[in-house]
Amino acid sequence: MGNDAIDKLVQIGFSEYEAKAYVALLRENPVTGYQLSKLSGVPRSMIYEVMGKLTARGAAMTLRTGGSTKYAPVPAAEFLDQLHREHEELIGSLKDDLAALTLVPDLEYVWHIEGHDNIMAKAMEMVGQAQNRVCLALLPDTFPTLQPALEGAIQRGVRVMIYTTDNLDLPGGQVVVARMSEEALSQAGGLGLILVIDGEEVLIGEWLTATQARASWTSSPLLVFIAEHHLRTDPYLPQILALLGDRALEVIQEGDRELFARALESHIGN
Numbered sequence: 001m002g003n004d005a006i007d008k009l010v011q012i013g014f015s016e017y018e019a020k021a022y023v024a025l026l027r028e029n030p031v032t033g034y035q036l037s038k039l040s041g042v043p044r045s046m047i048y049e050v051m052g053k054l055t056a057r058g059a060a061m062t063l064r065t066g067g068s069t070k071y072a073p074v075p076a077a078e079f080l081d082q083l084h085r086e087h088e089e090l091i092g093s094l095k096d097d098l099a100a101l102t103l104v105p106d107l108e109y110v111w112h113i114e115g116h117d118n119i120m121a122k123a124m125e126m127v128g129q130a131q132n133r134v135c136l137a138l139l140p141d142t143f144p145t146l147q148p149a150l151e152g153a154i155q156r157g158v159r160v161m162i163y164t165t166d167n168l169d170l171p172g173g174q175v176v177v178a179r180m181s182e183e184a185l186s187q188a189g190g191l192g193l194i195l196v197i198d199g200e201e202v203l204i205g206e207w208l209t210a211t212q213a214r215a216s217w218t219s220s221p222l223l224v225f226i227a228e229h230h231l232r233t234d235p236y237l238p239q240i241l242a243l244l245g246d247r248a249l250e251v252i253q254e255g256d257r258e259l260f261a262r263a264l265e266s267h268i269g270n
Contacts, residue, residue: 030070130197137194137231202227
């Protein structure tokens with residue numbers, strides 16, 4: 001137990017001698033420097049320097065009694081709570097300092113992600129960070145992995161909209177079903193996921209095989225806008241074209257008719 005505590009103290013910034021002295025001091029106190037050296041294994045030539053550092057850290061106290069100096073520890077819970085508060089304040093201040101130094105890049109980056117698990121981990125992270133809305137297009141097979149994260153977002157008051165090809169059970173979420181034929185699904189290729197959160201980030205994933213997957217993530221405002229516009233409007237196009245019937249031919253240019261018919265199972269020209 002003592003060695004574990006010493007190792008953890010070293011991990012948070014103590015020297016090995018400081019960690020050994022503090023742990024020994026918790027076990028027996030108050031003690032003189034000479035006694036603490038014997039208890040802790042810290043060389044006598046180093047013990048007073050070590051105790052000076054522990055005192056400065058707020059981990060130990062100096063007691064002067066009967067002409068001699070003894071040392072006692074600050075209780076571990078009290079000391080660690082104070083250390084935790086100081087670290088939180090330091091990290092908060094550092095965030096502000098570094099943010100002020102960070103230049104806005106001239107280029108909007110697109111990050112590429114390989115592997116199914118990595119893609120789903122990124123998707124769950126994005127959903128977990130969403131504050132306002134989640135817009136998601138996926139195939140039903142992908143839903144179970146993301147369901148807990150989506151339910152958590154709904155509980156936080158985030159608006160969740162899913163566009164898919166079959167009914168999904170997501171209370172509190174909006175599910176838009178655009179059924180597709182087997183032919184249309186095969187023409188869609190391996191595209192399995194489009195995720196936009198808060199209109200600020202987009203993740204587009206593609207499943208090449210059962211074991212191979214790749215995705216791209218970006219916060220480029222233009223690409224995010226295009227992706228969200230696509231996934232929020234395309235599911236309705238087949239229904240709109242079906243209602244228009246042959247009148248759709250009047251508004252769709254001849255060169256675009258094949259695209260509509262192939263990608264959206266259009267009813268024109270039939």
